[in-house]
Amino acid sequence: MTPLWIKNPLGIFTANNLDAGGGLVVSDSGTIMELVPSGGQPTIPCSVFDASAHVVLPGLINTHHHFYQTLTRAWGPVANAPLFPWLQNLYPVWARLTPRSLELAVQVALAELLLSGCTTAADHHYLFPDGMEDAIDIEVAAVRSMGMRATLTRGSMTLGEDDGGLPPRTTVQSPEAILADSERLIRQYHETGDGAVVQIALAPCSPFSVTKEIMAESAAMAERFDVRLHTHLAETIDEEDFCKSMFGLRTVDYLESVGWLGSRTWLGHGIHFNDEEIARLGAAGTAVAHCPTSNMRLASGTARVLELEAAGVPVGLGVDGSASNDASNMILEARQALYLQRLRYGASVPVERALGWATRGSAAVLGRSDIGQLAPGLQADLALFKPDELRFSGSHDPVAALLLCGADRADRVMVGGAWRVVDGAIPGLDVAGLIAEHSAAARKLVAG
Numbered sequence: 001m002t003p004l005w006i007k008n009p010l011g012i013f014t015a016n017n018l019d020a021g022g023g024l025v026v027s028d029s030g031t032i033m034e035l036v037p038s039g040g041q042p043t044i045p046c047s048v049f050d051a052s053a054h055v056v057l058p059g060l061i062n063t064h065h066h067f068y069q070t071l072t073r074a075w076g077p078v079a080n081a082p083l084f085p086w087l088q089n090l091y092p093v094w095a096r097l098t099p100r101s102l103e104l105a106v107q108v109a110l111a112e113l114l115l116s117g118c119t120t121a122a123d124h125h126y127l128f129p130d131g132m133e134d135a136i137d138i139e140v141a142a143v144r145s146m147g148m149r150a151t152l153t154r155g156s157m158t159l160g161e162d163d164g165g166l167p168p169r170t171t172v173q174s175p176e177a178i179l180a181d182s183e184r185l186i187r188q189y190h191e192t193g194d195g196a197v198v199q200i201a202l203a204p205c206s207p208f209s210v211t212k213e214i215m216a217e218s219a220a221m222a223e224r225f226d227v228r229l230h231t232h233l234a235e236t237i238d239e240e241d242f243c244k245s246m247f248g249l250r251t252v253d254y255l256e257s258v259g260w261l262g263s264r265t266w267l268g269h270g271i272h273f274n275d276e277e278i279a280r281l282g283a284a285g286t287a288v289a290h291c292p293t294s295n296m297r298l299a300s301g302t303a304r305v306l307e308l309e310a311a312g313v314p315v316g317l318g319v320d321g322s323a324s325n326d327a328s329n330m331i332l333e334a335r336q337a338l339y340l341q342r343l344r345y346g347a348s349v350p351v352e353r354a355l356g357w358a359t360r361g362s363a364a365v366l367g368r369s370d371i372g373q374l375a376p377g378l379q380a381d382l383a384l385f386k387p388d389e390l391r392f393s394g395s396h397d398p399v400a401a402l403l404l405c406g407a408d409r410a411d412r413v414m415v416g417g418a419w420r421v422v423d424g425a426i427p428g429l430d431v432a433g434l435i436a437e438h439s440a441a442a443r444k445l446v447a448g
Helices: 067-072 083-094 099-115 135-146 175-189 212-225 237-247 251-257 275-284 292-297 305-310 330-345 351-365 398-404 431-447
Strands: 004-007 023-026 032-036 047-050 055-058 060-062 118-125 149-156 198-204 229-233 265-269 287-290 315-317 382-385 412-415 418-421
Touching: 055 351, 055 398, 060 315, 060 330, 060 351, 067 083, 067 099, 067 118, 067 431, 083 237, 083 431, 099 118, 099 135, 099 418, 099 431, 118 135, 118 229, 118 382, 118 412, 135 149, 135 175, 135 198, 149 175, 175 198, 175 212, 198 212, 212 229, 237 251, 251 275, 275 305, 287 305, 287 351, 292 330, 305 315, 305 330, 315 330, 315 351, 330 351, 330 398, 351 398
Parallel strands: 004 047, 060 118, 118 149, 149 198, 198 229, 229 265, 265 287, 287 315
Antiparallel strands: 004 023, 023 032, 055 382, 382 412, 412 418
16 A cells, blocks of 8 residues: 555644645555645655545544433433433433443444544443443444544442432442453553554542542552543532532542542543642643533533643543533534633634644543644544535635534544545444434333
């Protein structure tokens, strides 16, 4: 195979200051060989993909999701509920998950992400009722089948409602079972180094669903195996009140008390921090996955993203669960992030900054330096959008138009040099069949 020149794009965002106006060259090993400056030519012979009708971005990176929740989108009983009642109504439904329903849910989430230009996704799976012991194995198989990259987190819940937590007893596990399975998954699936396809992280669910002991033990295991840590934190005022009542600590104090305040950790949401806590998170290098749509849907609040970044906190984007979004679309999430942060900080927040959160920022959140921007030596993970629909007519800046005019679907997506979306479709995927089977599983799960 000869290298491929993605030639003369209509627009390109590299997530850095490098000139790639003439496109980029992808090696046959799936990495970026060179960036071609405006008006330039590759330095080696290449085959050509004419990108003159496309806007090229680094593959978008989703830092927080719950794939299984595609089965409970727009469910009436929680359509108008804030986080705690939303969870309490959904936990019994989610407890009925089966291996097949999870497999379908993951396939739907990954397909939707991929079609939106997402090439790497982090999933937080914390439900392991009886019969679901192999949940993460199911996710690994689906990720590999779809040809994407993923950080799959082995979540956990140990604090049931009879012990003062939120989840029902049927959804919690013993610390011994959690730690044994966590070690198994790390040893079996975790990949290191550039180009990793599957990585494993440890992810006790939230302060209101796990004990301090499993938090501390997970941190010790992550240190031993050099994997990352993930949890929900500071999502709502209710959670803050719970931490003060249950542990006598605010959320960041709680995080520090269990050995989590460090650069190995990334937090889902991270909304309700005061100035001193933001400074401590930045000094520690602890990262935040900003989930604007979910935070708006549940009226949880608005993360102080610009202040977090100014303090040194890596910030990326997450679509969060598809029962609180209720979608898995990364390019729309970048648009939502732009508008929500403009609402807080003003209209001068640039389009490029929001795209940066979805790419380079998200890569940093997941601890990866091989993806998230376009530069020689990095992985050839690309999202190509074709701004030729009615919504784009009359637009002038093709990169800005992706967010300002509401792009929602990529025309082409490449992962590691291989095309995974072609002409707006995933080759070989029976979308109609998947929708039919997934919808039937969703109805069955809710019906009980």
